[in-house]
Amino acid sequence: MATVAELKAVLKDTLEKRGVLGHLKARIRAEVFNALNDESEPRPPLSHENLLINELIREYLEFNKYKYTASVLISESGQPVVPLDRQFLIRELNAFEESKDNTIPLLYGILAHFLHGTKEDLQNPFSRGSSLQPPNPDLGRQPSGRRQRDDHLRKEKTFL
Numbered sequence: 256m257a258t259v260a261e262l263k264a265v266l267k268d269t270l271e272k273r274g275v276l277g278h279l280k281a282r283i284r285a286e287v288f289n290a291l292n293d294e295s296e297p298r299p300p301l302s303h304e305n306l307l308i309n310e311l312i313r314e315y316l317e318f319n320k321y322k323y324t325a326s327v328l329i330s331e332s333g334q335p336v337v338p339l340d341r342q343f344l345i346r347e348l349n350a351f352e353e354s355k356d357n358t359i360p361l362l363y364g365i366l367a368h369f370l371h372g373t374k375e376d377l378q379n380p381f382s383r384g385s386s387l388q389p390p391n392p393d394l395g396r397q398p399s400g401r402r403q404r405d406d407h408l409r410k411e412k413t414f415l
Contacts, residue, residue: 277322278322281322281326281327284327285330288330288331301333306334306339307344307348309334310334310338310339311361312362313325313328313329313338314338314341314344314362315360315363316328318358318359341357341361344361345361348365350365
């Protein structure tokens, strides 16, 4: 006869193999969050821009198997539970997708566009390897014109 501990272990294994356990945990976390969330303070309406941004983030999270984080995002942001259509997102962002592999999140293509600026990188953002490092090592540093302007403003403040 099986013990309670053995039955728990078998049940947990079965739920994990079916992929149900993770969903249950995520749902429980979301429900706990909802219970703790202060309902008296109304959530600001979801703007069109936030709707699009949240959807890009959700697509990225689900692609990378961050299921729990995605469920909390949906719960916390008020994002519709049903994902927006990918073609709708592409039209709204005035983007294009030449790649036939539409499983890669749009966020990767957007990032590749701004880092590399070529259509080839938009087609396959992973073609250069796993790192999307900017080609310019000065990226992130303050441009020299801005640095000069900031120095000028600091000097002006000392005279005032």
